[in-house]
Amino acid sequence: MQTLRGRLTAWYSGALALTLAAFAGVLYLDRRSASYQDLDQRIQSEASLTAGILAESYRARGTLVRADTAQRPVLIPDLAALLEAVPDFLVITARDGSLLFASSDARALTFQQVEQLRSLASAPLSGRSSGTVRLEPNGPKIHYVVHYVTGAGPEFGAILAGADVRTAELGPDELLSTFALVLPLGLALALLMGSWISRRALAAVDRIITEVREITDGRSLHRRLAEPLMKDELGRLAETLNQMMTRLERSFAALRRFTADASHELKTPLTVLRAGVERAITTPNLPQDTLATLEETLQEIKRMTELVDALLTLARADEGIAPLHREPVDLRGIVEEVRETGELLAEESGVRVEVATPPEPIVVAVDATRIRQLILNLLTNAVKYTPPGGTVRMQLGSANGRVTLSVADTGIGIAPGDLPHIFDRFWRADSARTRTGERSGAGLGLAICKWIAEAHGGRIDVVSRPGRGTTFTVTLPREPPVTKT
Ligand SMILES: Nc1ncnc2c1ncn2[C@@H]1O[C@H](COP(=O)(O)OP(=O)(O)O)[C@@H](O)[C@H]1O
Numbered sequence: 001m002q003t004l005r006g007r008l009t010a011w012y013s014g015a016l017a018l019t020l021a022a023f024a025g026v027l028y029l030d031r032r033s034a035s036y037q038d039l040d041q042r043i044q045s046e047a048s049l050t051a052g053i054l055a056e057s058y059r060a061r062g063t064l065v066r067a068d069t070a071q072r073p074v075l076i077p078d079l080a081a082l083l084e085a086v087p088d089f090l091v092i093t094a095r096d097g098s099l100l101f102a103s104s105d106a107r108a109l110t111f112q113q114v115e116q117l118r119s120l121a122s123a124p125l126s127g128r129s130s131g132t133v134r135l136e137p138n139g140p141k142i143h144y145v146v147h148y149v150t151g152a153g154p155e156f157g158a159i160l161a162g163a164d165v166r167t168a169e170l171g172p173d174e175l176l177s178t179f180a181l182v183l184p185l186g187l188a189l190a191l192l193m194g195s196w197i198s199r200r201a202l203a204a205v206d207r208i209i210t211e212v213r214e215i216t217d218g219r220s221l222h223r224r225l226a227e228p229l230m231k232d233e234l235g236r237l238a239e240t241l242n243q244m245m246t247r248l249e250r251s252f253a254a255l256r257r258f259t260a261d262a263s264h265e266l267k268t269p270l271t272v273l274r275a276g277v278e279r280a281i282t283t284p285n286l287p288q289d290t291l292a293t294l295e296e297t298l299q300e301i302k303r304m305t306e307l308v309d310a311l312l313t314l315a316r317a318d319e320g321i322a323p324l325h326r327e328p329v330d331l332r333g334i335v336e337e338v339r340e341t342g343e344l345l346a347e348e349s350g351v352r353v354e355v356a357t358p359p360e361p362i363v364v365a366v367d368a369t370r371i372r373q374l375i376l377n378l379l380t381n382a383v384k385y386t387p388p389g390g391t392v393r394m395q396l397g398s399a400n401g402r403v404t405l406s407v408a409d410t411g412i413g414i415a416p417g418d419l420p421h422i423f424d425r426f427w428r429a430d431s432a433r434t435r436t437g438e439r440s441g442a443g444l445g446l447a448i449c450k451w452i453a454e455a456h457g458g459r460i461d462v463v464s465r466p467g468r469g470t471t472f473t474v475t476l477p478r479e480p481p482v483t484k485t
């Protein structure tokens with residue numbers, strides 16, 4: 001079974017069914033043996049009672065046997081009538097083994113069966129004996145006792161009292177059929193109850209699963225599971241998970257701190273380096289190869305400064321200490337500014353840049369520096385990944401309370417398998433990596449774009465067809481979100 005709940009229910013019902021069955025079995029056996037004991041006691045006392053009656057009557061009136069019409073010895077009639085009151089099978093034999101009396105139950109048997117009883121009663125005896133026999137042919141099974149008669153005159157041999165064992169089995173058998181009826185009912189009830197109990201017990205587990213699932217990335221690590229008041233196993237599980245998340249959060253924070261500190265510490269030496277190299281480059285009469293080396297070095301320093309800046313931006317964003325300085329600006333202005341930079345780049349690589357802005361101003365409260373960075377990143381990417389002769393088209397628009405800015409190119413495109421990764425930090429497509437020389441970059445640009453868009457309450461989407469081109473679309477709400485900075 002797939003769920004813990006199903007397994008718990010099965011175990012619970014199985015255990016309960018076994019317990020019930022064992023209980024029924026023990027009760028049945030116990031009742032059966034008690035019934036047999038009762039039966040034994042009954043026939044014992046019937047035999048003793050009969051012996052008592054015979055002895056008493058003998059003392060009162062002497063001989064108790066007379067001859068019947070066929071000259072066979074029988075019990076005198078009023079004594080026989082008295083003994084008729086004794087239930088079950090009662091047989092009295094004479095000393096010579098012949099039958100003196102048979103109760104009405106015994107008289108209802110066949111001749112052969114009565115003979116069987118008589119011979120049991122006339123077997124050589126010492127005191128008493130007992131046993132169980134089946135009366136042949138196919139008669140009832142009988143439990144019997146035989147008492148040797150004393151003190152009732154010389155004619156008497158023995159008394160046999162017996163009873164059908166079915167009477168003893170009837171009670172326990174009824175019990176068994178009752179159980180057969182009750183057991184399935186009990187089992188069904190156990191299944192219902194088991195499933196109810198396990199659902200209740202596991203509801204907390206389901207809640208924990210849902211809560212943990214909502215903690216998707218480093219940014220939601222501050223969240224904690226609701227800890228139940230009861231410190232049972234689940235309470236402790238929630239507590240343990242929370243402790244784990246505290247540790248995770250701490251190490252995440254330490255990691256971010258480290259990146260932020262490291263990038264921050266690198267900034268100053270880089271600035272000094274840059275200033276030094278820039279000064280050196282202006283020295284007159286430098287040999288040609290020294291000049292080339294210095295220019296290369298300056299290029300690398302610029303790249304590294306950009307990288308460090310990007311790292312610092314992202315680390316601060318992660319720490320939540322990169323506030324936006326929102327001010328209402330006309331986005332058309334920013335787009336025009338970026339266009340100028342973009343056109344310079346595009347000219348170098350033989351790419352045409354087209355810009356379409358609406359005639360009316362689009363004023364939104366944004367952090368202008370960040371938005372400029374966002375648009376410039378997209379535009380440089382578009383130019384960088386478009387072969388000469390291609391076109392890059394920037395379009396600004398506004399609809400339904402949202403502002404959209406799209407940057408479309410006719411470049412190399414992005415493979416569908418790569419699309420989910422392009423906003424990851426340091427991720428670059430293989431085609432971009434292999435030609436690092438012409439297409440420099442560290443793979444942080446789009447990660448920063450995504451952060452900027454989201455920090456403004458917006459989003460960034462991408463559509464791309466390899467070899468045909470790529471379109472990035474940034475959507476921003478016109479009204480800044482009410483909450484947070
Ligand atoms: N307009 C585009 N056309 C094709 N590929 C692109 C485009 N923009 C981004 N990419 C891919 O996404 C990767 C990540 O972009 P980005 O984060 O800006 O890093 P970088 O520009 O430093 O390589 C790039 O390396 C490139 O493979």
Ligand SMILES: [Mg+2]
Binds near residue numbers: 377380381441445446
């Ligand atoms: Mg880039």
